[in-house]
Amino acid sequence: MQESISFTPQLAASPITGILWLIPAVPMVASGAMALLKQAKRKTAANLAIGSLSVSLLLSLVAFAHVVSNWANGVATRETVNFTWLQFGSANVDLGWVLDPLSAAMLVMVSFVGLLIFIYSLGYMEHDENFTRFFCFLSLFAGSMLGVVIANSLLLLFMCWELVGLTSYLLIGFWYQKPAAAAAAKKAFITTRVGDVFFLLGIVWLFSQTGTLLFYNHGAGSMEAGALSALLTQPAALGLTAAGAIGLLIFAGAAGKSGQFPLHVWLPDAMEGPTPVSALIHAATMVAAGVYLIARVYPLMHAGALTGGTTTALTVVTWVGAFTAVFAALIAVAQNDIKRILAYSTVSQLGYMMAGLGMGGVAVGMFHLITHAFFKALLFMGAGSVIHGCHEEQDVRRMGGLKDKMPLTFITYAIGMLALCGFPLLFSGFWSKDGILEAARHWSVARTPFYMLVFGALLTAFYMTRQVAYVFFGESRGEKTAHESPKVMTTPLAILAFFAVALGAIGTPAWPWFRAFLEGGATRFDMQGFAEPGLMLLMGTSTVVVFLGLGLGWTIYGGKSPKAEEPDALERAMPVVWGWLRDRLYVDELYGGTVIAFYGWWGRVADWLDRRVWGGLVAGVAGLFAGWARLNRFLDTNVVDGSFDKGCEELSTKGGLLARVQSGRVQSYLRILALAVVVLAAILIWSSRA
Amino acid sequence: MTPLAGFLLVAALLFSIGLAGALTRRNAILVLIGIELMLNAANLNLIAFWRYGPHPEMLTGMMFAIFSIAVAAAEAAVGLGLVISIHRHANTTDLDQMNRMKG
Amino acid sequence: MSFVFYLLAALTVAGGLAAVLLKNTVHCALALTVAFAGLAFLYLNLDAQFAGFAQILVYIGAVAILVVFAILLTKGSETPKDGVFSKTWLAGLAVAAGVFAVLGWAVLQTAPMLPKATPAPAVTVGQIGNALVDRYVLPLEIVAVLLTVALIGAVIVALHEKEGTR
Numbered sequence: 001m002q003e004s005i006s007f008t009p010q011l012a013a014s015p016i017t018g019i020l021w022l023i024p025a026v027p028m029v030a031s032g033a034m035a036l037l038k039q040a041k042r043k044t045a046a047n048l049a050i051g052s053l054s055v056s057l058l059l060s061l062v063a064f065a066h067v068v069s070n071w072a073n074g075v076a077t078r079e080t081v082n083f084t085w086l087q088f089g090s091a092n093v094d095l096g097w098v099l100d101p102l103s104a105a106m107l108v109m110v111s112f113v114g115l116l117i118f119i120y121s122l123g124y125m126e127h128d129e130n131f132t133r134f135f136c137f138l139s140l141f142a143g144s145m146l147g148v149v150i151a152n153s154l155l156l157l158f159m160c161w162e163l164v165g166l167t168s169y170l171l172i173g174f175w176y177q178k179p180a181a182a183a184a185a186k187k188a189f190i191t192t193r194v195g196d197v198f199f200l201l202g203i204v205w206l207f208s209q210t211g212t213l214l215f216y217n218h219g220a221g222s223m224e225a226g227a228l229s230a231l232l233t234q235p236a237a238l239g240l241t242a243a244g245a246i247g248l249l250i251f252a253g254a255a256g257k258s259g260q261f262p263l264h265v266w267l268p269d270a271m272e273g274p275t276p277v278s279a280l281i282h283a284a285t286m287v288a289a290g291v292y293l294i295a296r297v298y299p300l301m302h303a304g305a306l307t308g309g310t311t312t313a314l315t316v317v318t319w320v321g322a323f324t325a326v327f328a329a330l331i332a333v334a335q336n337d338i339k340r341i342l343a344y345s346t347v348s349q350l351g352y353m354m355a356g357l358g359m360g361g362v363a364v365g366m367f368h369l370i371t372h373a374f375f376k377a378l379l380f381m382g383a384g385s386v387i388h389g390c391h392e393e394q395d396v397r398r399m400g401g402l403k404d405k406m407p408l409t410f411i412t413y414a415i416g417m418l419a420l421c422g423f424p425l426l427f428s429g430f431w432s433k434d435g436i437l438e439a440a441r442h443w444s445v446a447r448t449p450f451y452m453l454v455f456g457a458l459l460t461a462f463y464m465t466r467q468v469a470y471v472f473f474g475e476s477r478g479e480k481t482a483h484e485s486p487k488v489m490t491t492p493l494a495i496l497a498f499f500a501v502a503l504g505a506i507g508t509p510a511w512p513w514f515r516a517f518l519e520g521g522a523t524r525f526d527m528q529g530f531a532e533p534g535l536m537l538l539m540g541t542s543t544v545v546v547f548l549g550l551g552l553g554w555t556i557y558g559g560k561s562p563k564a565e566e567p568d569a570l571e572r573a574m575p576v577v578w579g580w581l582r583d584r585l586y587v588d589e590l591y592g593g594t595v596i597a598f599y600g601w602w603g604r605v606a607d608w609l610d611r612r613v614w615g616g617l618v619a620g621v622a623g624l625f626a627g628w629a630r631l632n633r634f635l636d637t638n639v640v641d642g643s644f645d646k647g648c649e650e651l652s653t654k655g656g657l658l659a660r661v662q663s664g665r666v667q668s669y670l671r672i673l674a675l676a677v678v679v680l681a682a683i684l685i686w687s688s689r690a
Numbered sequence: 691m692t693p694l695a696g697f698l699l700v701a702a703l704l705f706s707i708g709l710a711g712a713l714t715r716r717n718a719i720l721v722l723i724g725i726e727l728m729l730n731a732a733n734l735n736l737i738a739f740w741r742y743g744p745h746p747e748m749l750t751g752m753m754f755a756i757f758s759i760a761v762a763a764a765e766a767a768v769g770l771g772l773v774i775s776i777h778r779h780a781n782t783t784d785l786d787q788m789n790r791m792k793g
Numbered sequence: 794m795s796f797v798f799y800l801l802a803a804l805t806v807a808g809g810l811a812a813v814l815l816k817n818t819v820h821c822a823l824a825l826t827v828a829f830a831g832l833a834f835l836y837l838n839l840d841a842q843f844a845g846f847a848q849i850l851v852y853i854g855a856v857a858i859l860v861v862f863a864i865l866l867t868k869g870s871e872t873p874k875d876g877v878f879s880k881t882w883l884a885g886l887a888v889a890a891g892v893f894a895v896l897g898w899a900v901l902q903t904a905p906m907l908p909k910a911t912p913a914p915a916v917t918v919g920q921i922g923n924a925l926v927d928r929y930v931l932p933l934e935i936v937a938v939l940l941t942v943a944l945i946g947a948v949i950v951a952l953h954e955k956e957g958t959r
Contacts (some may be wrong), residue, residue, distance in 0.1 A: 666784055667721065667879060672712050674888045679896050683751030685899045694797070694869050697839070698801045698900045704809050705829075706893035711813025713885025715879050719818060723825050726856060727809050730832050733844075741839045742907070749924050750866050752902045753932075754843050756921075764943035766856045770863040771951035777867040778903035778953070780894050786879050 016059070016066050017079040018100045022151055023059050023107060024160070027052045028143030034136035034387045045132040046122055049139045053115045056146060060107035067104040071517060074313065077101065080152050080216050086321035094214050098152035101518045102362065106149045106292060109370050111379050113284045114142050116492040120381050121276040123488035124388060131666065132589060134274070136172060141167035145285050147294065150544040154203050154213040154222070157293070158655040161199075164289060165192050166279050172569040179606045184269035191266040195256015202249030206300075209242055223296075228303040233483070240312055247313035249318075251294060259347045260292025260354060265588050267347050271339040275384030278339060282372035283346050283380050291353045291369050295362045302361075315445055321354025322440075322449035322456075325622035327585070333466070333570070334581035338383050338396050341467050345420065346376060348456060352436055355449055360439025363515035367507045368432035370514075374503060375429055378496035382413035385485040396470040403472040405482045410472050417468055419500040421461040421550065424543040424568060430503035433457065434542055435507060441538060454545055461549025469557040509535060705731035716782045718773045722766065729762045730762035797838060805831030818864045826857045840913045843921050878931050 019033050030052035034045050049336070070077045082096030118138065144167060147160030166189075166522055175183030186376050209215050210227040212220060219226060234242035254260075259267040280286070294301065294317065301313045310318075325348045332344035349372050357365030387394055389406050403410040417430035437457075440450035476482070506513040530536065556569045571578040580586070661672075708727030711720060733755045740751020777783050815821045829852040834844035846934030879885070925933050 209901070662792055664789030665785055666788070667713050667885065668881065671885055671888050673879075674709055674713070676894060678888070678891045681895050685895070685902070689902065692904065692909055693834050693906045694930060695899075695900055695904045696798060697803070697835075699897060699925070700805065700835075702893055702896035704882060705896065706889045706950055707806070707809040707813060709892055710886055710889035710931055713809065713888060714882035715813065716877055719816055719860060719867065721820060722876060723812055726825065727812065727828065730852070731831065732833060734835060735847065737839050737841045737844055738834055741841065741914070742911055744908075749921060752841055752844055752916065753929050755841070756847055757932055757936055759847055760906065761939065762858055763851050764940050766859055767947040768943050771860055771947035774866050774951045775895075780885070783867050791918055
């Protein structure tokens with residue numbers, strides 16, 4: 001076998017890398033154009049959306065072919081195009097995109113699955129009056145998701161990450177007149193925001209420590225050896241290095257987007273959106289963005305690990321992932337809404353992916369991500385087809401007997417379900433899940449995640465069988481007759497079903513093509529791959545587990561058709577546990593009681609502060625001024641005017657008094673005159689007295 | 691008491707009486723009468739001093755008194771003419787009622 | 794101080810008192826005439842014969858008649874209903890009393906210094922006439938003008954104006 005190909009020195013950018021930015025840009029531009037269209041122009045909108053995403057798919061395939069050809073020639077592709085966006089002082093903020101095996105594979109998956117779902121939506125949303133708005137948002141989502149994939153700069157990734165979150169909000173709350181949909185959209189945005197705060201902290205810390213936000217920059221990037229060794233020497237709190245701490249912060253952001261416990265609460269509620277949205281965003285792509293992010297920053301997460309060992313960051317990722325896998329699978333057992341079962345299944349599978357990343361590395365986690373994208377999108381679209389055919393009914397207890405009425409949907413759904421359960425050998429899910437179990441078996445820290453994941457597989461098979469039994473088998477318990485969906489909806493189902501089977505081929509131990517592709521090694525088909533010690537035992541174990549789950553499920557639910565009002569069979573057996581599971585293990589209630597209640601209280605305090613204290617202060621100041629004004633007026637009228645008036649009055653009265661001397665009577669004048677003369681004479685005579 | 695002092699006392703008494711009359715009577719004409727009395731008292735003073743003064747041959751006192759009489763006559767004429775005019779206008783000679791010039 | 798002096802003094806003072814105290818205005822005017830007469834005799838007693846005769850001629854012959862005329866023209870013969878004395882008669886009386894007090898006091902103070910009896914001067918009318926045109930010609934002319942003006946003035950003041958030109 002060929003030696004592992006090194007990714008350094010970095011290749012110069014090829015022509016396809018130069019135009020790589022078109023892949024996200026074209027759908028975004030199409031979205032902008034659709035935003036200006038009138039709602040009535042459906043054909044134009046549909047053409048714009050599907051056309052733009054087809055262009056992206058074409059370019060992604062070209063990029064993928066380029067990387068594959070390089071790999072076949074023994075050259076590892078990591079081509080970047082970087083440019084400076086902002087400059088402040090001596091620090092630069094750079095943006096850029098990268099083409100390497102990871103991004104190439106992801107590009108193809110996102111654009112292909114996205115295109116299929118776009119075509120499916122043509123049929124699903126045909127009767128909706130907001131058709132144009134739907135495709136506008138969908139295109140924006142596709143563009144921003146592709147942006148996340150090719151981003152070489154953490155900042156560009158974060159910007160597209162937030163755009164993806166925004167479009168998720170817009171699409172979950174697409175039917176915004178429904179209060180449940182508006183609330184679900186808000187919940188999704190706020191919950192992922194909590195994760196994003198930590199993510200941003202991680203970004204800032206990374207930038208301050210390494211001085212760059214680029215992943216790969218000819219040796220100067222933050223994921224490259226120089227920066228990582230610098231980060232490893234920096235200690236952070238709790239015995240972590242800076243690398244580990246930043247890794248955990250970034251994982252917090254990924255946990256929000258990928259619905260890991262305890263930030264998973266938004267995913268089931270997000271089912272309020274239209275089914276294509278659930279298929280595209282909440283199964284295949286957006287929730288996978290978190291896993292993709294961890295894969296992107298894997299060098300950081302893995303830095304400092306000794307050979308065969310692991311880091312604290314990756315250990316945390318593993319435990320959270322394993323716990324989420326079991327937790328969500330348990331809840332899925334007791335749900336009755338067809339989409340909610342699939343939603344919890346998605347959360348559980350995302351846990352698998354995170355555990356796979358933590359224990360087995362990028363290839364293990366990413367393989368499960370890609371296979372899961374295909375069969376989960378298939379399952380959701382199949383569920384959409386069922387809902388459409390049952391005239392908008394979503395409760396599994398009111399369906400039944402659909403395998404005859406909707407045969408194509410049934411077959412494709414069954415393929416997806418078996419892939420999800422991990423039915424041995426034929427389906428891709430088996431190989432990808434086994435890859436994770438294999439990594440878990442070899443994990444150096446503990447064995448517990450392995451047992452948890454095996455139990456999770458059992459539960460997965462069990463609840464999927466329950467769902468399929470309720471929906472497709474038994475008698476019809478619905479009110480109206482169901483009908484098959486149109487070709488525009490069933491054709492994408494068929495295509496996805498094909499890939500749900502075929503993708504398994506690139507991940508078997510006999511021919512680990514995908515791993516070699518990602519890691520840059522060489523490979524060829526070799527049955528010796530199965531000879532690894534313990535591998536056959538593992539494959540046997542997982543086979544047994546799957547059949548056990550399928551069998552249990554069929555025994556309890558197969559062939560029977562309980563009415564909606566009757567309690568579930570399992571519920572009759574253990575009502576208390578069933579109650580817990582059905583109420584989603586009270587995580588939402590916990591949040592409501594603590595965080596939400598706290599915010600409500602805080603809001604009231606702030607309102608009180610604002611109205612009483614600040615408002616009172618302002619009112620007080622205003623009152624002070626008003627009082628001052630009144631005092632002024634009082635002083636002015638009474639003291640100033642008053643004194644002036646009084647003075648004048650006094651003058652007037654005294655003058656009046658004085659004027660009385662002027663009596664107008666001659667005799668009084670004469671009298672006064674005489675008096676004066678007397679006085680004068682007296683003085684004179686007195687003074688002249690000798 | 692010298693004769694001069696006697697005459698002076700009489701003049702003073704007559705003057706005071708005239709003043710009292712001018713100040714206390716209502717009728718305007720009686721005020722003028724009082725004034726005439728005062729003038730006459732002054733004349734008496736003058737003549738008395740001329741008689742008992744140092745140089746009677748200079749006739750100063752006598753001349754003064756004569757002129758005084760003439761002026762007093764003129765003044766009485768004008769004054770009474772005024773009183774008659776006022777009476778024609780206000781139909782009264784009551785001085786208490788003539789206070790249109792009051793301040 | 795001869796008996797004649799006392800008699801004449803008493804006559805004059807009584808006339809003056811009557812002139813100011815009597816109710817009937819015409820009686821007052823007549824009492825005034827008596828006072829004028831008394832004064833004329835006093836002048837004669839003082840050897841001022843010309844002054845005495847001038848007094849009789851002018852005062853009694855003209856002024857008193859004028860006063861009577863005025864009284865009659867202004868209906869002064871009627872007794873006013875509010876009384877003959879003004880409201881403030883006491884103040885006037887007090888002032889007059891004050892004047893007399895001061896004058897009397899002045900006279901009595903200097904009484905010892907006043908000259909005693911001197912021989913009577915021999916004054917003839919010719920001497921008075923000479924003095925009038927010699928030494929006192931200016932006052933004479935001025936008094937002439939004054940009298941003319943007073944005459945014209947009195948006439949104008951007392952002129953009865955025609956109706957409508959008031």
